[in-house]
Amino acid sequence: MPSNAGTTRLVIVESPAKAKTISGYLGPGYVVEASFGHVRDLPRNAADVPAKYKGEPWARLGVDVDNGFHALYVVSPDRKQQISKLVKLAKEVDEIFLATDEDREGEAIAWHLVETLKPKVPVKRMVFHEITKPAIQAAVANPREIDRDLVDAQEARRILDRLYGYEVSPVLWKKVMPKLSAGRVQSVATRIVVERERQRMAFRTAEYWDILATLAVAKPGEGPRTFNATLVALNGDRIATGKDFEPTTGRVRAGAGVVHLDEGGARGLAARLADRPFTVTRVEEKPYRRRPYAPFITSTLQQEAARKLRFSSQQTMRTAQRLYENGYITYMRTDSVNLSETAIAAARRQIVELYGERSVPPEPRRYTGKVKNAQEAHEAIRPAGDNFRTPGEVAKELSAEEFKLYELIWRRTIASQMTDAVGSSVSVRIRAVSSAQEEADFGATGKTITDPGFLRAYVESSDDENAEAEDAERRLPTLVKDQPLTADELAAQGHHTQPPSRYTEASLVKALEELGIGRPSTYASIMQTIQDRGYVVKRGQAMIPSFLAFAVIGLMERHYPRLIDYDFTASMENELDEIAGGDHAAVDFLTSFYFGSTNGTGDQAIAHAGGLKKLVTENLSEIDARSVNSIPLFTDDEGREVVVRVGRYGPYLQRALPGAVSGPAPAPASGEGEGEEGGSQGDRAPIPEGLAPDELTPEKVHELFLGGGGERKLGDDPSTGEPIVLKSGRFGPYVASGERKSSLLRSQTPDSLTLEQALQLLRLPRLIGVAPDGVEVFANNGRYGPYVKRGDEFRSLDSEDKMFTVTLDEALALLAAPKTRQRRAAAPPLREMGNDPLTEKPLVIKDGRFGPYVTDGEFNASLRRGQTPEELTLEQASEMLAEKRAKGPAPKKKAAKKAAPAKKTTAAKKTTAAKKTTAAKKAPAKKAAPKKATSTPNE
Numbered sequence: 001m002p003s004n005a006g007t008t009r010l011v012i013v014e015s016p017a018k019a020k021t022i023s024g025y026l027g028p029g030y031v032v033e034a035s036f037g038h039v040r041d042l043p044r045n046a047a048d049v050p051a052k053y054k055g056e057p058w059a060r061l062g063v064d065v066d067n068g069f070h071a072l073y074v075v076s077p078d079r080k081q082q083i084s085k086l087v088k089l090a091k092e093v094d095e096i097f098l099a100t101d102e103d104r105e106g107e108a109i110a111w112h113l114v115e116t117l118k119p120k121v122p123v124k125r126m127v128f129h130e131i132t133k134p135a136i137q138a139a140v141a142n143p144r145e146i147d148r149d150l151v152d153a154q155e156a157r158r159i160l161d162r163l164y165g166y167e168v169s170p171v172l173w174k175k176v177m178p179k180l181s182a183g184r185v186q187s188v189a190t191r192i193v194v195e196r197e198r199q200r201m202a203f204r205t206a207e208y209w210d211i212l213a214t215l216a217v218a219k220p221g222e223g224p225r226t227f228n229a230t231l232v233a234l235n236g237d238r239i240a241t242g243k244d245f246e247p248t249t250g251r252v253r254a255g256a257g258v259v260h261l262d263e264g265g266a267r268g269l270a271a272r273l274a275d276r277p278f279t280v281t282r283v284e285e286k287p288y289r290r291r292p293y294a295p296f297i298t299s300t301l302q303q304e305a306a307r308k309l310r311f312s313s314q315q316t317m318r319t320a321q322r323l324y325e326n327g328y329i330t331y332m333r334t335d336s337v338n339l340s341e342t343a344i345a346a347a348r349r350q351i352v353e354l355y356g357e358r359s360v361p362p363e364p365r366r367y368t369g370k371v372k373n374a375q376e377a378h379e380a381i382r383p384a385g386d387n388f389r390t391p392g393e394v395a396k397e398l399s400a401e402e403f404k405l406y407e408l409i410w411r412r413t414i415a416s417q418m419t420d421a422v423g424s425s426v427s428v429r430i431r432a433v434s435s436a437q438e439e440a441d442f443g444a445t446g447k448t449i450t451d452p453g454f455l456r457a458y459v460e461s462s463d464d465e466n467a468e469a470e471d472a473e474r475r476l477p478t479l480v481k482d483q484p485l486t487a488d489e490l491a492a493q494g495h496h497t498q499p500p501s502r503y504t505e506a507s508l509v510k511a512l513e514e515l516g517i518g519r520p521s522t523y524a525s526i527m528q529t530i531q532d533r534g535y536v537v538k539r540g541q542a543m544i545p546s547f548l549a550f551a552v553i554g555l556m557e558r559h560y561p562r563l564i565d566y567d568f569t570a571s572m573e574n575e576l577d578e579i580a581g582g583d584h585a586a587v588d589f590l591t592s593f594y595f596g597s598t599n600g601t602g603d604q605a606i607a608h609a610g611g612l613k614k615l616v617t618e619n620l621s622e623i624d625a626r627s628v629n630s631i632p633l634f635t636d637d638e639g640r641e642v643v644v645r646v647g648r649y650g651p652y653l654q655r656a657l658p659g660a661v662s663g664p665a666p667a668p669a670s671g672e673g674e675g676e677e678g679g680s681q682g683d684r685a686p687i688p689e690g691l692a693p694d695e696l697t698p699e700k701v702h703e704l705f706l707g708g709g710g711e712r713k714l715g716d717d718p719s720t721g722e723p724i725v726l727k728s729g730r731f732g733p734y735v736a737s738g739e740r741k742s743s744l745l746r747s748q749t750p751d752s753l754t755l756e757q758a759l760q761l762l763r764l765p766r767l768i769g770v771a772p773d774g775v776e777v778f779a780n781n782g783r784y785g786p787y788v789k790r791g792d793e794f795r796s797l798d799s800e801d802k803m804f805t806v807t808l809d810e811a812l813a814l815l816a817a818p819k820t821r822q823r824r825a826a827a828p829p830l831r832e833m834g835n836d837p838l839t840e841k842p843l844v845i846k847d848g849r850f851g852p853y854v855t856d857g858e859f860n861a862s863l864r865r866g867q868t869p870e871e872l873t874l875e876q877a878s879e880m881l882a883e884k885r886a887k888g889p890a891p892k893k894k895a896a897k898k899a900a901p902a903k904k905t906t907a908a909k910k911t912t913a914a915k916k917t918t919a920a921k922k923a924p925a926k927k928a929a930p931k932k933a934t935s936t937p938n939e
Helices: 016-026 077-092 104-117 133-141 148-175 186-202 263-273 298-309 313-325 341-355 391-397 400-416 505-515 523-532 547-559 566-580 586-595 604-608 611-618 698-706 755-762 808-816 874-887 907-922
Strands: 009-013 030-034 095-098 123-125 207-217 226-234 237-239 278-290 421-433 439-451 484-496 536-539 542-545 630-635 641-647 650-656 682-686 712-716 723-729 732-737 740-743 766-770 776-782 785-790 793-796 831-835 842-848 851-855 860-862
Touching: 009 016, 009 077, 016 030, 016 133, 016 313, 030 077, 077 104, 077 874, 095 104, 104 123, 104 148, 148 547, 148 566, 148 586, 148 611, 186 505, 186 523, 186 542, 186 547, 207 263, 207 439, 226 421, 263 484, 278 439, 298 313, 298 400, 298 505, 298 523, 313 400, 313 523, 341 400, 391 400, 505 523, 505 566, 523 536, 542 547, 547 630, 547 641, 566 586, 586 611, 650 698, 682 698, 712 755, 723 755, 732 755, 740 755, 766 808, 776 808, 785 808, 793 808, 831 874, 842 874, 851 874, 860 874
Parallel strands: 009 030, 009 095, 095 123
Antiparallel strands: 207 226, 207 484, 226 237, 226 439, 278 421, 278 484, 421 439, 536 542, 630 641, 641 650, 650 682, 712 723, 723 732, 732 740, 766 776, 776 785, 785 793, 831 842, 842 851, 851 860
C-alpha cells in the first residue's frame, strides 16, 4: 500500500521476523522496525533501580504502594541499543504506527513505546489478527488510538504479580529454601499437580473380576458371526467395576449393592456357564450423531498438539508464533472460537473442493466459547487469508515442526464447518442360566458410522490413551429379542483399579482453563515456570511434583490458604477482565488486595484479613520451618513414623527411632529449612533422584533403609572385630568401620557390595611397597580416579581394579615415566543457530561441564531447566545473551592479601587494650543489622 506522497511512516512491531514479513506488504514510504518485545518493565533487582529512587522504601518492589500504586518502569538493559535506534528513526519520520499484537500485552508494549520514545509526530495504533497483505493494508487504513483500559488491565496484572511474588517469595526463602518463588498463577498450578500426587499416594488398589464371553449366532446374516460380551449382572445385582471401589481403601463403596467377584468366583461361574444356552433378552438401537469440534483456541491447540504431536506448551506456542509471523495462521493467543465470515466462506469452498458438496451443511456453523470472559471479538486460530492453503501447498516452505502444527490447525478449521458424523448405536443384553441356576446377564454395544462427515478431516484425541477413537466402529451381528446364541469361549478376566492419572501439560492447561485461572498468553509460561523452579519435573508427558513443591504448597495451605484458592485466583482474573472492559478502576482493585480496603473491588476474605501486606508479615512467626519441610508418609509395622524431609541438599527419608516421641523440633534460626543439620531424630536414607513421591511405598522405603542406600551392616572386620557398615552420605554411598571411611568405586553399587569388597575399600590407601630411596609408594582412589603416589609424585591408573593388584615395579615404572597431558580436540557444537539479531554475531550451542550453553564467542549463557538445544529459539538465545551482556563480565577474584606482621604492643597499650576488652565484655552485645535480601523473586 503506497504511502502519501512525501510521507514517511515508522511501523514498530515486536519481532524481526514479523517486521520482515510486514515490510514486504507495505513497500516504499514505510520503515518497519522491531522493538524485540517489551521495552520497559519493573526493576528486576536493586541494581536496576535509578539512583534517585534507591532510598525510597518502596524501591525494592518497584511500585509506590502508598501513592496510587505508581509503577517505576526502567528500560531493559538489553533493549537500550534498540531504543536508541527507534528514537533516531522516530525523529526522521512523519508518522508512527504501533503494530504490536492485538492482546493486552501488545497494547501495553505500544503504550510503553510512546512513553519511552516521546515522539513529536502523530502516533497511531494498527491492529490485525493475521499477517497477510490485505489484513496489513486494512490495518494501516483503519488505525485507532491506544486502548488505555487494556493498558490498565495489563499494568494491574503486572503489579499484582510483582506484589504477590515479592511479598510471598521471601517467606519461602526463610522457611523452606533460598531462591524459591511464589506466584499468583504458578503456585495454584503447582497446587493442582501436588493434589493429584497426594491422591495417587493415598490410593489403594483393588482387584475385581468379570467374564468375557465370545458369543456366536447360529445363522449369520449381516455383520460378523461372533462378538464379545461382558458379564454385567448376576441374579439381578450389578457386577462390580472400578468405579465401585473407594480409592483410599480399595474396598467396595458402602451401599454400592454390587457383586464383587474374585478370581475363584469368576472362574467357577465361567465353568458353570460352559455349554449352557445364551439368549438375547433386549436390543436397543438409537441414532448416533456427533457434531464437529470448535476451531482451535490457545488452550485447545496446546492440548491437541501435546496429544497428537507430543509438543510441549512452549514448543507449540513457539512454532505457532513462527507460523503467525510468516503469514500462515491467524493470531495464536486467543480464547475466542469465532470465525470471520471470510474464513467461513473459505472453509466451505475448500470442503466442496476436497470432500464434495454433501460434506457442507446448508448453513454455516457458528460456535459459542465456554471460556469465562472470552474476547469474542477476536477470531479462533485458523489458516490465514481468504483462501486457505492446503498442507500440501505449504509443505516445502515449512520445517517439519511447522508443517505438523499447520496441518493440525488446517484440519481442525476445515472440520469445524463440515457436516455431522451420523450412524447408529446398538445396546444388547444376553442372559444365560448356570448349572447352579444363577442368572448371568452379559452386555455388548456396537456403533456403526454411515456418514463420517467431519471425521474424514479430523478426529480429536483423548487424554486417556486407552479411550476408543471417535471414528472407530464396533459392528455387531443383526440381533433380535429371544434369539439363541452359543458361547465359543468364556474367559475370566482380572482387573485392578488405577490411581488418577498424572497431569500432562495438556490436561493441566485444560484444568486451569476450566477453573478460570490464567489466560491464553500465560499458559505456556506457567508450564515452563513450574518446571524451571524445580516444583515439577516431566517424565515422558506426565508432570510429577517434587518434594520441594510439597513443602511449598503445604506451607501456603496452612498459612496462606486464600492465596492459592482456586475461586479466589479466578476472581482476580475476572476483575482484571473488568478493568480491561473499563468497568473497574485498577487502583481500587490493587488497594483492596494489598492493604485490605473494602471500599473498592477485590476479594473480601483477603480484605478483611488486612490485605496481603499484613497477611505475610503477621503470620511469619507462626510458621514452623521443620514442620513445613516434613512430609509424613506412613507409620511402619514397628510404630515408627516415616517422613520425607526437604533439606538444603535435597529430600531424604527419616524414620523415628523405636520408642522415640515424634513431633516437630524447634525451627532452625537460619531459616533455611530443616536441612541435614536438624538434629538426630532417627535413621535416614537418601531418596534416589527421579523417584516420584507416589513410588515411596512401604516396600520401597524399607528397601531404601535396608539395602538401597540406607545404613546396612555388611559384617565384622576380622582384624579388628569392628562392624563394617554401608552408609549413604551427602557425596554418595560409603563404607565405615571405626574411624575408617571409604567411598564406593564408580563400578560398585550399594545393593551388590560384598564384605570382601568393603574390606578392600577400607584398606585404601594401599601400601604397595618402599622405593629404593626409602619413600613409600601407595595406591589410592581420588577425585579424578585411581592413582599411584610416591611422595609428591602422582600417576593415574587405567582401571579401579589396578589399585588392588598393581605391583611395586609397575608403580615405579609409571612414576618414572614423564607426565603426559593430551589435549582433547574441541567437540563440535551441538547446534549452530545463525546470527544474533542484536549483535549479528554467530550463535552456537555447546556442551559444557555443567550442561549445554549458548555462546557468541564472548558471552555464555547456560540453558535453563527444561530447555533443550533442539527447542531453543534464536530469539530466546539472543535474549539470554543480552541479559549476560547487560551484567558485564564476571569480576575477577582478587588474590588474598597476606596478613601484616603483628606490631609489638607497649605495656601502656596493653593496659589500655585490656580495659577496652573488659568494658566490651560488660556491655550488652549489639544486634547485627539484618542483611538485605539479594535474591529476586520471580512473579
